[in-house]
Amino acid sequence: MEYRRVGKSGLKVSAISLGAWLTYGSSVVEEQTAMDCVRAAIENGINFIDVADMYSYGRGEELVGKVVKDYKRSDLVISTKAYWPMSDNVNDRGLSRKHIIESVNQSLKRFDMDYVDIFFCHRFDDEVPLEETVRAIDDLVRQGKILYWGTSMWNAANINDGIAATQAVHATNPIVEQPEYNMLARDFVETGLETALANHGMSMVVWSPLDQGILTGKYNDGIPQGSRYQSVDWFKNHITPYKIEKAKGITQLAHDIGTTPAALAIAWVLKNPLVASAITGATKVSHVQENLKALEVQITPEVNQKIEDVLHNKPVIRKFN
Numbered sequence: 001m002e003y004r005r006v007g008k009s010g011l012k013v014s015a016i017s018l019g020a021w022l023t024y025g026s027s028v029v030e031e032q033t034a035m036d037c038v039r040a041a042i043e044n045g046i047n048f049i050d051v052a053d054m055y056s057y058g059r060g061e062e063l064v065g066k067v068v069k070d071y072k073r074s075d076l077v078i079s080t081k082a083y084w085p086m087s088d089n090v091n092d093r094g095l096s097r098k099h100i101i102e103s104v105n106q107s108l109k110r111f112d113m114d115y116v117d118i119f120f121c122h123r124f125d126d127e128v129p130l131e132e133t134v135r136a137i138d139d140l141v142r143q144g145k146i147l148y149w150g151t152s153m154w155n156a157a158n159i160n161d162g163i164a165a166t167q168a169v170h171a172t173n174p175i176v177e178q179p180e181y182n183m184l185a186r187d188f189v190e191t192g193l194e195t196a197l198a199n200h201g202m203s204m205v206v207w208s209p210l211d212q213g214i215l216t217g218k219y220n221d222g223i224p225q226g227s228r229y230q231s232v233d234w235f236k237n238h239i240t241p242y243k244i245e246k247a248k249g250i251t252q253l254a255h256d257i258g259t260t261p262a263a264l265a266i267a268w269v270l271k272n273p274l275v276a277s278a279i280t281g282a283t284k285v286s287h288v289q290e291n292l293k294a295l296e297v298q299i300t301p302e303v304n305q306k307i308e309d310v311l312h313n314k315p316v317i318r319k320f321n
């Protein structure tokens with residue numbers, strides 16, 4: 001396994017990590033299989049497991065907490081998040097001081113842990129003063145309940161404002177942003193976010209590096225049994241003929257260079273120097289194993305050019321004088 005430093009911090013995470021969204025603690029993956037996936041990840045050197053309060057409404061945290069009891073807690077980097085509503089209550093959501101403190105306390109109970117390594121603000125909350133949010137997080141850091149914090153889907157302006165707020169109140173800086181990033185979703189990262197993160201010494205840990213399975217090539221010839229297409233209603237709108245066409249091109253290229261499309265897609269996000277980890281999902285132990293092959297893939301300039309020729313989606317940044 002390769003381990004990468006997270007931003008300017010001293011924390012190191014495995015370049016490939018595992019997340020629990022739509023899978024662990026849900027009805028989609030049986031509990032035993034979910035536990036086997038997390039175990040396979042840890043036993044293959046994955047040290048970073050990404051969860052959120054709202055993944056299966058807390059059951060994702062319970063499942064992960066149960067598995068990691070069999071391992072040394074200090075060997076692992078466990079994250080959680082808050083922002084999305086956890087109930088109908090007006091305060092059970094967002095990035096208010098009230099919700100952040102209560103949410104982290106609830107997450108720790110569900111994990112049955114004393115601390116999480118990284119707490120993510122799951123989105124930007126424009127109803128709450130940033131100073132309120134960063135002070136609440138700073139208090140949790142000082143109490144030892146969270147060790148580091150990060151953001152998720154905060155754009156460059158949000159990140160810049162967040163850092164200005166931490167500086168104004170002398171609070172701990174975020175070390176990491178968690179954006180969606182894969183061969184088919186590049187704009188959010190490549191049109192300004194990278195500059196903001198580099199300026200503030202932050203890394204990215206990126207989600208859906210396989211575009212939820214599309215970049216494994218599994219949908220190239222139809223809908224496979226037991227796939228996310230069948231388990232998640234809105235996935236039907238996420239998958240398009242355009243994406244399938246690109247996945248077919250990436251599949252062919254991967255086979256030409258002796259690898260799998262999944263490994264090539266993950267290796268592609270990992271070649272970005274700001275990426276500390278690719279957060280993969282897996283419904284089977286074999287997915288965890290196959291996705292680790294990304295670490296063996298070398299993306300030479302020639303291969304990279306071939307990838308760009310297939311994708312044809314590099315964002316163009318126009319500069320106006």
Ligand SMILES: NC(=O)c1ccc[n+]([C@@H]2O[C@H](COP(=O)([O-])OP(=O)(O)OC[C@H]3O[C@@H](n4cnc5c(N)ncnc54)[C@H](OP(=O)(O)O)[C@@H]3O)[C@@H](O)[C@H]2O)c1
Nearest residue numbers: 019020021207208209210211212213227228280281282287
């Ligand atoms: N911060 C955020 O807002 C946010 C949002 C989304 C996700 N995330 C994080 O990112 C993690 C990963 O997201 P994701 O699940 O969308 O990632 P992904 O790696 O792009 O997709 C994972 C899914 O693709 C399929 N798959 C994976 N490897 C495969 C393989 N080798 N062969 C065939 N199929 C394979 C599996 O689904 P099927 O078997 O069901 O087809 C698996 O559940 C989440 O668990 C979460 O931690 C964060």
